[in-house]
Amino acid sequence: MREISISGGLKFMIDAMATAGFPEDDAQQIADVIMDSELRGHADHGFFFFQSVLRWPKAIGMNVTPDVNVVDESLVSIKVDGDNGCGVIGFNLATNRAIEKAAETGMSAGVVSNAQNVIALAPFVQRAADNGFIALASSGFRFPVMPPFGGLEGAFGTNPMAFAAPAGEYPPFLLDMSTSGMAGAKVMEARDRGETLPRGLLEDLDGNSVTNPAQFKIGETLLLPMAGVKGYGLAMMVDVLSTVLTGTDWGHFIWILDPVMFMERAAFKERMDDEIRRIKSVKRKPGVDEIAYAGERGQRRMAKYVGLGRVPVADASWSALEQVADTTGVVLPV
Amino acid sequence: MREISISGGLKFMIDAMATAGFPEDDAQQIADVIMDSELRGHADHGFFFFQSVLRWPKAIGMNVTPDVNVVDESLVSIKVDGDNGCGVIGFNLATNRAIEKAAETGMSAGVVSNAQNVIALAPFVQRAADNGFIALASSGFRFPVMPPFGGLEGAFGTNPMAFAAPAGEYPPFLLDMSTSGMAGAKVMEARDRGETLPRGLLEDLDGNSVTNPAQFKIGETLLLPMAGVKGYGLAMMVDVLSTVLTGTDWGHFIWILDPVMFMERAAFKERMDDEIRRIKSVKRKPGVDEIAYAGERGQRRMAKYVGLGRVPVADASWSALEQVADTTGVVLPV
Numbered sequence: 001m002r003e004i005s006i007s008g009g010l011k012f013m014i015d016a017m018a019t020a021g022f023p024e025d026d027a028q029q030i031a032d033v034i035m036d037s038e039l040r041g042h043a044d045h046g047f048f049f050f051q052s053v054l055r056w057p058k059a060i061g062m063n064v065t066p067d068v069n070v071v072d073e074s075l076v077s078i079k080v081d082g083d084n085g086c087g088v089i090g091f092n093l094a095t096n097r098a099i100e101k102a103a104e105t106g107m108s109a110g111v112v113s114n115a116q117n118v119i120a121l122a123p124f125v126q127r128a129a130d131n132g133f134i135a136l137a138s139s140g141f142r143f144p145v146m147p148p149f150g151g152l153e154g155a156f157g158t159n160p161m162a163f164a165a166p167a168g169e170y171p172p173f174l175l176d177m178s179t180s181g182m183a184g185a186k187v188m189e190a191r192d193r194g195e196t197l198p199r200g201l202l203e204d205l206d207g208n209s210v211t212n213p214a215q216f217k218i219g220e221t222l223l224l225p226m227a228g229v230k231g232y233g234l235a236m237m238v239d240v241l242s243t244v245l246t247g248t249d250w251g252h253f254i255w256i257l258d259p260v261m262f263m264e265r266a267a268f269k270e271r272m273d274d275e276i277r278r279i280k281s282v283k284r285k286p287g288v289d290e291i292a293y294a295g296e297r298g299q300r301r302m303a304k305y306v307g308l309g310r311v312p313v314a315d316a317s318w319s320a321l322e323q324v325a326d327t328t329g330v331v332l333p334v
Numbered sequence: 335m336r337e338i339s340i341s342g343g344l345k346f347m348i349d350a351m352a353t354a355g356f357p358e359d360d361a362q363q364i365a366d367v368i369m370d371s372e373l374r375g376h377a378d379h380g381f382f383f384f385q386s387v388l389r390w391p392k393a394i395g396m397n398v399t400p401d402v403n404v405v406d407e408s409l410v411s412i413k414v415d416g417d418n419g420c421g422v423i424g425f426n427l428a429t430n431r432a433i434e435k436a437a438e439t440g441m442s443a444g445v446v447s448n449a450q451n452v453i454a455l456a457p458f459v460q461r462a463a464d465n466g467f468i469a470l471a472s473s474g475f476r477f478p479v480m481p482p483f484g485g486l487e488g489a490f491g492t493n494p495m496a497f498a499a500p501a502g503e504y505p506p507f508l509l510d511m512s513t514s515g516m517a518g519a520k521v522m523e524a525r526d527r528g529e530t531l532p533r534g535l536l537e538d539l540d541g542n543s544v545t546n547p548a549q550f551k552i553g554e555t556l557l558l559p560m561a562g563v564k565g566y567g568l569a570m571m572v573d574v575l576s577t578v579l580t581g582t583d584w585g586h587f588i589w590i591l592d593p594v595m596f597m598e599r600a601a602f603k604e605r606m607d608d609e610i611r612r613i614k615s616v617k618r619k620p621g622v623d624e625i626a627y628a629g630e631r632g633q634r635r636m637a638k639y640v641g642l643g644r645v646p647v648a649d650a651s652w653s654a655l656e657q658v659a660d661t662t663g664v665v666l667p668v
Contacts, residue, residue: 076410076441077595107410107441111596134574136470142612148625153616163571165578173574175567207619227561233509233628236613237497240468240507244499244605245596255589261411262445262579271578278476279570282487285541291482294567 001312008333009311010035012321013050019328020054021064030088036123038317039305040298044185045120047317048192051324053086053119062086062116068093076101076108079246082115087139090115091252095124099131102256110254113246117141121162122176122298128256129164129172132265137162137254140242146180147222149232152205154222157250158184159238164295165259168269170276171303174295179235180223187216187223192316200224335646342667343645344369346655347384353662354388355398364422370457372651373639374632378519379454381651382526385658387420387453396420396450402427410435410442413580416449421473424449425586429458433465436590444588447580451475455496456510456632462590463498463506466599471496471588474576480514481556483566486539488556491584492518493572498629499593502603504610505637508629513569514557521550521557526650534558 010031017027030053038046056062066085070078070093078097082090094110101108118124121137128135138161144154158178166172178184181201190197191213202210203222215221225231241253259268280291305311313321325332344365351361364387372380390396400419404412404427412431416424428444435442452458455471462469472495478488492512500506512518515535524531525547536544537556549555559565575587593602614625639645647655659666 072596074440074595076439079596105410106408107443109441109591109595134579148613148616148627150619150622150625151613151616152619155613155616163567163574165574173570175571177564177567181561226564227515229628230511230560233497233511236507236609236627237509239609240497240499240606244602244609245468245593247597247601247605255591257443257589259579261408261443262406262413263581267581268578271581272574275570275573275578279482279485279489282482282485282489285484285486288484291484293482293570294563 001314002318003310003312004333005310006035006039006306007309009038009047012330012333015330016050016054016324016328019330020057023065026064026066026086026089029092030086030119033088033119033123035311036302037120038311038313039302040122041301042120042122042298043314043317044183044189047313048189048320049119049185051320054324054328056086056116060116066090070097071113073097076105078108078110080110080112080115082112084114085116087112087115087118087250087252091118091124091254094252095127095254098254098256099128099133102128102133102258103131106258106261108256110256111242111246112252113248114250115252116250118252120176121160122174122295124254125162125164125176126172126174128254129166129174132166132258132260134165134257134259135163135254137252138238138241139252140239140250142239142243142249144218145184145223146225146235147203148236149225149229152207152222154218156235156239158223159235159242161234161238165272166269167272167276168266169273171296171299173272173276173293174299176295179225179231179238181226181231182223184216184223187213189316191216335648336652337644337646338667339644340369340373340640341643343372343381346664346667349664350384350388350658350662353664354391357399360398360400360420360423363426364420364453367422367453367457369645370636371454372645373636374456375635376454376456376632377648377651378517378523381647382523382654383453383519385654388658388662390420390450394450400424404431405447407431410439412442412444414444414446414449416446418448419450421446421449421452421584421586425452425458425588428586429461429588432588432590433462433467436462436467436592437465440592440595442590444590445576445580446586447582448584449586450584452586454510455494456508456629458588459496459498459510460506460508462588463500463508466500466592466594468499468591468593469497469588471586472572472575473586474573474584476573476577476583478552479518479557480559480569481537482570483559483563486541486556488552490569490573492557493569493576495568495572499606500603501606501610502600503607505630505633507606507610507627508633510629513559513565513572515560515565516557518550518557521547523650525550
């Protein structure tokens, strides 16, 4: 597989975003999130996804030069206005300040209103866990992608949520998932690979199951919540925290808790290690080499490639970068 | 369908628990949670479940006279030791104190260590929502019911989680779900009704799908997490909050947030009503009279029967109460 330097990949994205009007500091923050996904092995939100970022300013009216500000705060809370920019910018500010507040009080919540796509929640909850905290994050979008249970029209985006907690010897537990049966970007990836979807993920507007991912199109098909009525409930929970609580149609939320309120920090990390060992020690299905936990493989992969300074690029992702190079004139990374 | 008075049903349970050694105040708290489930229409955790409560002292060594105490607290946190009693007792204390703390600071978390079954999380998050707060609760049990993804042995209980947020004209949004594909009590209910389970919920210890609910037995079959690897992640999230953070094998967690930190209370409730109306207004599948949201039907049902002072009892639940009457000598309610 093709491989490029991480620094070259980041520079390519920042230069390409400059052609769309993104200031360098904002472009750096956005490129970091894309690279974070690529390094974890989530290609669907990595380089493959980057072309979407460049389309956002025209396609969905994203403000490329947002004036992101703290509009309200208390001892334990912070509210940021994202000024209709990429959610990454506002959510970085909210997360960083919420981490500072949790370090002082033991707990905090940060919200971002009027901010578009955060791309992935993993790096935000990872940062909290790397600082020793437990974090729950969510990103809600009132967009007609997912129907409520019993509905034939969309009411929610794929409304992802993430949760992280630090361990000792092991990498943090880090769950990052859409509340849909399959993330939208994964459906697009399946489409580009010419794959067929299992039934129960996608429906047409008459409620018939759709297995051809090429038919995934807002207003023509609906991505279903995971696990039926439970996933619908989780999608609405994300909406309550992310859009209702922010007073906006697209918003983001993070809740941070310092485990030291309940036990010594070292004891908590040891208990997390014990929990992980306990789970890994169960008898395995044939062909399963090791029981993994959420976020483990992604973090191990990231550590490996960060150490090498280079990251592999799948063919579909490379094609996507080639298209970006064609349209922007920025030279491809090596 | 048979119908009994709510006060008679409560008195029956309290008297029956007295024969097992439960003090009246503790029995009242436990009976309230059972009745809460019955009134919501969750018969699996209502009267049908009550016989389990009476078996706990002998079957799982539950302490019927626990000395429940606050062992640690801060401005935003409270830790309760449940003294190996029914989780309801410790979780009521933790929830009530966490609500008081959230009212002062805007946010709080409460945990209960060394406490057994809480029966249902709904009444605890409901209390927070009825006080104007958003709440997330979880109950974790390191019990070999659910395997991790790829495993052939159990590592988790059905590890439920619940979330509630208040609205204005509408009842609170209230999601209460196990992280298994089906709650254990629902499998037992299906068994007693002689029903067959869909595939993908239960497996034998070789990983073969099991559809006969009579085969559900700890150590012989495994209840699978909801939605594959996502449900496994949620089950472990519940475990982190409920057992890792409490330093115990069976513990409970609640996190409370006052929306007033981010907007006026009335504005939040209005936005919740708007969210609910928005969801209810989508085009419906044939045969769907109304789009419901999590907790809506249960709360409407509860309000109706509380108003009447009486509650219907399904045949299977009545048989369960008859058995209790037989073994305890307590006269059945009318």
